[in-house]
Amino acid sequence: MTTTTTRTVEYPADGLTMVGHLALPAGTDRRPAVLLGPEGTGLSDVERRRADALAELGYVALAFDLHGGRYLGDPEDMLARCTPLLADPDRMRDIGHAALDVLRAEPRTDPGRIAAIGYGTGGIIGLELGRDGVDLRAIGTVNGLITGRPGEAARIRCPVWAGVGSEDPIMSPAQRQAFTEEMQAAGVDWRLTVYGGALHAFHHPPVDHIVRPGVGYHPQHARRAWHDVVALLAECLPLTEHLGA
Template sequence: MAMTTRELSYQADGREMIGSFYAPEGGGRHKAVLVCHEGTGLSDTTRDVAKRLAGLGYAAFALDFHGGGKPLPMDQLMSRAGELFGDSPRFRAIGKAGLDVLLAQPEVDSANVAVIGYCMGGALAFELAREGIDLKLAVGLHANLVTGMPAAKGAVKAKILALTGADDPIVDAAQRAAFEEEMRAAEVDWQSFVYGGAKHSFTNPNAGDMGHPGIAYDKKADARSWKAMMNAFDEAF
């Protein structure tokens, strides 16, 4: 499918963020998806997800939450991630800035928007849902599930889908259980799939480059999680 593509620069968190937008050619407004990258930063892996969604008829914006539209140097990653995980209002503000960019695009149907994210980006997707933003769906793939600001009862408008690996040492069973209890207490419409044998970053073909025994690509879990997400899209939209 032919598509419109453009790089979009915007300000957030005192930085110049550069995200990538994709939409089907031909005009009109489309259901839209905000795509949130892994903790390492915006990369071609995340852009490929946005392109794939555009090929399915969605308008998609791969936001940037570190700045410069590129991965963050490893010597800066842990401090940056710690700062954002420790400050939910700040993290949410960065996500909302990216969402505002998506909503401003003429190809976007602002009444039909979802947010998805991978790892730290999945945590951001869930933070935006906890904020009570008018979203159809929030999906976290191997997402960190903890938050400093748990969802208030009745506040979450989005349907929630958590897709995690059973052998993920970063998002372990205790974290999954706490998230489920949060969703119940907040009376959220939520689903969770746990993939046997899958570790952290199971959707990223380059996960092995991290050199961590708990981080690995899993082709089967990748395919299954995409299918589960597409089913959730069909239901939510």
């Protein structure tokens, strides 16, 4: 019986050696692929398991790195790294492009059929790839709704789905509104799902370190958000199209 396989991949980006997690579906044929971005704390087993789950569905999946193999569990360390990063779209795009190059170079990847899914900072990087005109089939972002530079959202060439908790103080209602106005003005095919009662990073299981105020796990909405991500991929990156069904 054939099964999924995984391996660690190292590649340069942002002056660091990034350490990503590549998950491959069973078989040897080319498959549609998903670029998977983590929260600002960085790549963890949570994203690795999600990449593995996508491979089990039949996608090639790369969970990419943000911090050169480091996981920034201390909120101060995370903010020191991510605050200037989030203020610099070109740096975010460079990180995204470096990971995308790794995914495209994988022989199992169908390079014309790639989606970007991300959480927090990883989701914002996916949006920046779209704003940079990258040919993606879909962009999905949970908790990452930062608007881009004026006019650049018009370069987005695929549907965008975003999810956010109604009680998320980091992605405030005003920020959500600015994001939706940006997408609408650019003529993007966009959707926003607001998960009632959920805080920031509601999708992420509890961790054993200090977290920022306003962060909290909501298991029911976490399951729903994952189902919404899978539904986005099924619509925009269907495996049945690849398999000729």
